[in-house]
Amino acid sequence: MNPTTEINGSVIWVTGLSDSGKSTLANFLTKKLKTNNTMPTLLDGDQLREVFGPVYGYDHESRLKLAYRYSALCKMLASQGHAVIIATIALFHEIHSWNRQHLPGYFEIFLNTPIEELRRRDSKGLYKRYDTGEASCVYGLDLKAEMPLNPDIKIDFDPSRSPESIAGEVFNKLLLCKA
Template sequence: MKIGTVYWITGLAGSGKTTLGKRLYEQLRLTNNAVVFLDGDNLREVFGHEQGHTLAERKHLAMKYSRLCQMLSEQGIDVVCATISLFKEIHEFNRQHLQKYCEIFVKCTMEEL
């Protein structure tokens, strides 16, 4: 079975992750119907609306996002996931467990935020 690619778009709040993710999703959809766009704000509503914003709670949610991406990828679905999730442990998990993984860090100056 085909393994889907996970495009993990990360960066600070307001850096353009969602905008970039939507554009990438639209481009991928031109040639592939098996692609989904996941946005961190929407994922929080689904998985963690009852969770707070402590470091441990944010890491726990980020791991849920990673595992969801893994599950979809293993079913042949390309995943564009735009989330802050700036945790070394999460990025390392993704690199080790997602067979086709592309990490994109959106960098901008504080003035641009």
């Protein structure tokens, strides 16, 4: 069996809180899939926000609407045979459930990173802005995050593991699940 055929037409949903490593993992996973003769379509939540424009805020309802847009985009691309990798927060049980019911080849990866580590990374200054009162609607702080109930892979933070090794683990599990 050619695992490449099984990966095309599927959606790999990488989720976790801000600064958990979603984009990093998605990028490494994209590289791994390319070595398997798969040409994945990589979607990043921050870049998608730029594409969709400023019409979506950061409150619960706006985030939920945007998450449904992401899901619809993934469905469209996967139905055309693309192997879609999306890195997004989108921590809603209803989104995860909808995705499992409607997205072809749905494979969910949850990055479980403690808030202390997220605050240490703080690449966008989000947590610092929250602490000073300049930002609100931050998942894990003033917005309740609905962590996935049954992800295909849950990756708990381990400072001794590199993103490359995690991507390798995910890649191997993905191939096993799609075989």
